[in-house]
Amino acid sequence: MSLKLVLSAAALAALAGSARAGETACWFENGVVVVPAQVAGVAGDYILDTGAPQTLLADSQAQGAGYADTAFAADVELAGRRIAGVALAVQGIDVRTGLFPTPIAGVIGADALKAYVVDVSFAPCRVTLREPGEAPPFGPAKALPLTWVAGLPTIEAKVSDGARAFTGAFALATGSDTTVRVSDAYASAPGAPTPREVYPYGVLRPRLRALSLAGETAEALPAGLVKPADPQLAGEIGAPLLFAWRVRFDFPAGRLLLAPK
The missing domain is CATH 2.40.70.10 (Acid Proteases)
Structure with missing residues (x-):
């Protein structure tokens, strides 16, 4: 069975727009x-x-x-x-x-x-x-601003199901085993035989058409839904996507750096 993640047209229309290391x-x-x-x-x-x-x-x-x-x-x-x-x-x-x-x-x-x-x-x-100020240069890297929402570091990313798209604040989750999860306020998984299995720790991975991050677009991503703790959160980006880079979370400076492996 081919399961796809579909964004909600109605919801999107309402979206406004000194120590050693x-x-x-x-x-x-x-x-x-x-x-x-x-x-x-x-x-x-x-x-x-x-x-x-x-x-x-x-x-x-x-x-x-x-x-x-x-x-x-x-x-x-x-x-x-x-x-x-x-x-x-x-x-x-x-x-x-x-x-x-x-x-x-x-x-x-x-x-x-x-x-x-x-x-x-x-x-x-x-x-x-x-500690802040002790980190050596990270090499050529893409820098993205980090914003804190509900105690979580977030970055701006864009998701699309092919017909609809939106940009929002996605939490960065090194402990999430799914490439990307979208808030169920903005997406659904029509036809999922067991809807709860498209949520965290479930076994279903509907495909998301595309995600754009740091100037790059990834397609046909294993995805899922999530119920975020705050309505400002559009979803979460998991470790399987971050795996493509070396990652620096510069929390004190409010920056995410993504460098080639």
């Missing part, structure tokens, strides 16, 4: 970035997700470490950095980690990363955190 190896697995880290003293493998507004500790890991609260502040250790007093949430994350061969201890979100310049290379997979 820390580096760690990572894994690009099941379409997301995974890093070794320690959260609240719990060491393990964590999904690195710039598309998550809050850092999460898996409930099973929290219980095993003796934590009974579902929310508390603790330190996050990543790439040799200690990020103090991060507000954590304790949640079950089995729905997004069931396909991993080893346990995932949690999710490191944008709240723990936003003070740093974060470089992500996918092949080989490396993650580097630097």
